[in-house]
Amino acid sequence: MKPTRGSSRSATFLLNSVDRLGRTINPKVLAVAHEIGPRAVAYAERLLGDAALTMNLFEEAAAAVSEALKRKTSDARPVRDLSAYLYRTFLRKVSLARGKQARLETSLRNEARTQFLARQASEAEISLLFDEVMATYDKVTQQIVYRRLEGLSWKEIATEFGIATHAAESRYSRALGHARRLLHIRRRTT
Amino acid sequence: MPGARSQSAKRTKKPLSEEKLLALGRKHFSEDFPNAERRGCPPKDQLRSLAEAPHKAKESALNHISSCSPCYRDYSRFLKARKARLQSKLARGK
Numbered sequence: 001m002k003p004t005r006g007s008s009r010s011a012t013f014l015l016n017s018v019d020r021l022g023r024t025i026n027p028k029v030l031a032v033a034h035e036i037g038p039r040a041v042a043y044a045e046r047l048l049g050d051a052a053l054t055m056n057l058f059e060e061a062a063a064a065v066s067e068a069l070k071r072k073t074s075d076a077r078p079v080r081d082l083s084a085y086l087y088r089t090f091l092r093k094v095s096l097a098r099g100k101q102a103r104l105e106t107s108l109r110n111e112a113r114t115q116f117l118a119r120q121a122s123e124a125e126i127s128l129l130f131d132e133v134m135a136t137y138d139k140v141t142q143q144i145v146y147r148r149l150e151g152l153s154w155k156e157i158a159t160e161f162g163i164a165t166h167a168a169e170s171r172y173s174r175a176l177g178h179a180r181r182l183l184h185i186r187r188r189t190t
Numbered sequence: 191m192p193g194a195r196s197q198s199a200k201r202t203k204k205p206l207s208e209e210k211l212l213a214l215g216r217k218h219f220s221e222d223f224p225n226a227e228r229r230g231c232p233p234k235d236q237l238r239s240l241a242e243a244p245h246k247a248k249e250s251a252l253n254h255i256s257s258c259s260p261c262y263r264d265y266s267r268f269l270k271a272r273k274a275r276l277q278s279k280l281a282r283g284k
Contacts, residue, residue: 122214123214123217123218126211126214126215126218127214127215127218127222129215130215130218130219131218131256134253134256135256139247139249139252140244142252142256143240143244143247143252145215146219146255146265146269147269148212149212149215149216149219150216150266150269150270150273151212151273152269152273156273156276160244161244161245
């Protein structure tokens with residue numbers, strides 16, 4: 001017989017006779033699930049903070065217990081306390097989900113921290129780079145760099161200093177390249 | 191091979207784009223040296239002359255803007271005003 005979805009005992013607690021993976025829930029398990037379900041789900045919801053996830057886990061636990069019950073009946077090893085068995089299964093699933101959530105949160109936090117530190121380091125390096133240029137290069141090169149920072153085009157810069165566009169570009173990249181190399185060497189030696 | 195780390199999973203440091211480099215440099219000079227009391231700041235005329243006539247500019251003013259954010263911001267304003275003036279002159283000439 002095809003299992004039906006949507007059987008319910010109370011207005012607040014609804015449990016289907018199949019779980020979301022399509023596994024049938026044994027009628028005995030379903031009855032026990034309706035007894036312990038509301039309290040168990042409310043408790044787990046406080047731990048996980050997600051009503052839908054909690055309900056899914058409870059449904060999965062009920063389906064898993066139904067499967068186990070089938071096996072144990074054929075082994076002639078009956079389950080003594082079905083409600084305790086279901087509750088333990090559910091708690092195990094909740095605990096696994098909590099662990100997963102915690103690992104995900106930690107990994108996200110670590111990733112954000114790594115990115116933040118990398119960004120800070122690169123900003124500090126660039127500040128040093130420009131300071132180095134301003135401390136070591138001549139007046140014209142310094143002004144070319146300032147003008148470039150403020151968005152002037154190479155043509156505009158070249159016209160102001162009466163030099164070729166290529167010369168302005170070359171002064172700028174030489175200064176930055178030299179400062180970059182200097183900083184790199186200093187970082188390796190300190 | 192199963193279990194082997196794929197090449198794409200390796201992290202490589204991306205080179206910084208020119209725009210990003212310039213933005214960080216601009217931020218550095220305009221924010222990292224607050225000088226709220228304006229100690230040792232040159233008169234505005236000197237900053238204006240630095241922006242408008244770079245050859246005639248005083249070296250002391252040039253050295254100062256590399257370590258004073260308020261003066262750098264003033265200098266930046268003068269540069270932008272000059273650029274706008276030149277562009278409008280160019281547009282009128284066409």
